[in-house]
Amino acid sequence: MTLVVLGDEPLATVTALRRGPTPLDADGLRIVQLARHEIAVAFGGARLRETLEQERSELSAVVDGATDVIVQVNGERRVTRLNPAGEAKLGVAAATxxxxxxxxxxxxxxxxNHQGEACPFDEVLASRGAIDYREGTIRGGDGSAIRIAGSYFRAPGEGADIRATGILRDVSAIRALEALREGFVATVSHELRTPLALVRGYAETLLHLELExxxxxxxxxxxxxVSGRLTDLVAQILDVTHLDADPLILERAPVSFAALVARLRGDLVLSGEDARLVADLAPDLPPIEVDAGRVGRVxxxxxxxxxxxxxxxxPVVVGASVGGDWLVATVDDEGIGVPEAERALVAEPFHRAWNVRESRIPGTGLGLYICRRLIEAHGGRLSLGDRPGGPGGTRVTFTLPLLADARRRGGGGSSRREAGGTAEAAEATGAGEREAATRG
Structure with missing residues (x-):
């Protein structure tokens, strides 16, 4: 009997049976040793195959579970493997x-892609080296351009067995955020520089000249x-900072929308703009359940x-009526309007429509973004369109939730128009303020 050992691990024993009393000769012993060796090799091969299969399964699990796109190609740059994240990103099934x-x-x-550089797969296939980091652009399953950061390497092998692998990470959101940050810095710097220069100029004039x-x-x-413009800019920046906090805390309470409009008209008296504000509100509007401060900001x-x-x-006309469980509010103006192609973009941070940029009217591109985020935080929606009746002008429509009791009762009615500076407007303003005081 002899022991079969693989490394330091005993695996089995080999027993040689003989007939008669004659002991094993040298040939018999060599046969036993050969058998022991072959058994050890067989066990070793089986163990190696088991280990390789386990490692292959683990590697496949890592590749299949990765959130980055992993692509493997052969020497002709034909794709031999694509992981599930790649299938989802590129809109194609690996089997096809x-x-x-x-x-x-x-x-x-x-x-x-590559912008004049060689294909990274070609580079690693030809040089045997690796590319640790290279940015490029690929096409997503929906046809959109996706900015990626990739690393590429070649696996051992020659001829038909040559393989190269690319690991591609979508960095579109990161690059968009960087562009947004750069735009923010540039916009805020410009918006701060101009009024600060004006304030300094006016102050120096007052200091150095004898004026009447x-x-x-x-x-x-x-x-x-000018300081008011600076205050507004700082307020907008703070608003954006708070909006990015998660979650946005709302102090909801029953509020009269008419009272909010009346309060805004009062704030406009100092600038003399109150006469331009026209309220076209349905009578007996039910209360809304909102954060009054934030809706007032909207x-x-x-x-x-x-x-x-x-x-x-x-005039600028603020309208409101009831639609189902929502108050539907509108703000109409007779201004330059918003091009239809840009209406989905102007409510994004720092985006200003081309006609606004050409007008050279100062602004940060934050106002509509703040409004949209605040309205959506209340569960409502904000949209832009043409002013009914035109020509020109914009209508901004947004929705706010009615108070629960008002939703159960229903409400609303025909609208009436109230203009600042008229007796009717004063009466409506007083009524709105009294209603706000009554409801707290």
Missing amino acids: LGGRRCDELLGCPAVG PAEQREYIERIQQ LENLVGNAMKYAPAET
């Missing part, structure tokens, strides 16, 4: 690849106006935008 080349799968020519009292007052009023932004981008002599 059928030997497609990587540039066809990734859409490199269509999106202008009327002239002094004029410069002080200009400083006050009204202030929307009405302020409307007045800024419309001729000074034109």
Whole structure:
């Protein structure tokens, strides 16, 4: 009997049976040793295959579970493997690849990838080296361009066994965030620089020149106006910072929308813009259940935008009616309007429509974004369209939830128009303020 050992691990015993009393000769012993060796090799091969299969399964699990796109190609750059994340990102099933080349799968020519550089797969296949990091662009399953950061390497092998693998990470969101940050810095720097220069200029004029009292007052009023612009800018930046906090905390309470409009009209008295604000509210509007401060901010932004981008002599109309469980509010102006192609973009941070940019009217591109986020935080929606009846102008529509009791009862009615500076408007303002005081 002899022991079969693989490394330091005993695996089995080999027993040789003989006939008769004659002991094993040298040939018999060699046969036993050969058998022991073959058994050890067989066991070792089985153990190695088991280990390789386990490692292959673990590697496949890692590749299949990765959130990055993992592509493997052969020496002809034909795709031999694509992980599930790649299938989802590229909109193709791995089983249907059928030997497609990587540039066809990734859409490199269509999106202008590599930008004059050699294909990274070609590089690693030819050089045996690795590319630790290279950015490029691939085509997504929906045809969109996806910015990726890739690392590429070649696996051992020659001839038909040559393989190269690319690990591609979608960095589109990161690059968009970086562009947004750069735009934020540039926009805020510009918006701060101009009013600060004006304030400094007015202050130096007051310090170094002997001015008449009327002239002094004029410069002080200009400083006050410019400082107001700075205050608004800082408020918008703080609003954006708070909106990005998760979750956004709302202090909901029953509120009269008419009272919010009346309060805004009161705030506009100092600037003399109150006469431009026209309320076209349905009578007996039920209360809404909102954060009054934040909805007041929405009204202030929307009405302020409307007045800024419309001729000074034109009205800005705030309307409201009931639609199901929602108050449907509108803000209409007779201004330059928003091009239809840009209406989905102007409510994104820092985006300003081309006609607004050409008008050179100052702004940060944050107002509508803040409004949209605040309305959506209440469960409502905000949209832009043409002012009914035209020509020109914009209508901003947004929805706010009615108080639960009002939703059960239903409400609403025909609308009436109230203009600032009229007896009817004063009566409505007083009624709205009394209603707000009654409801708290």
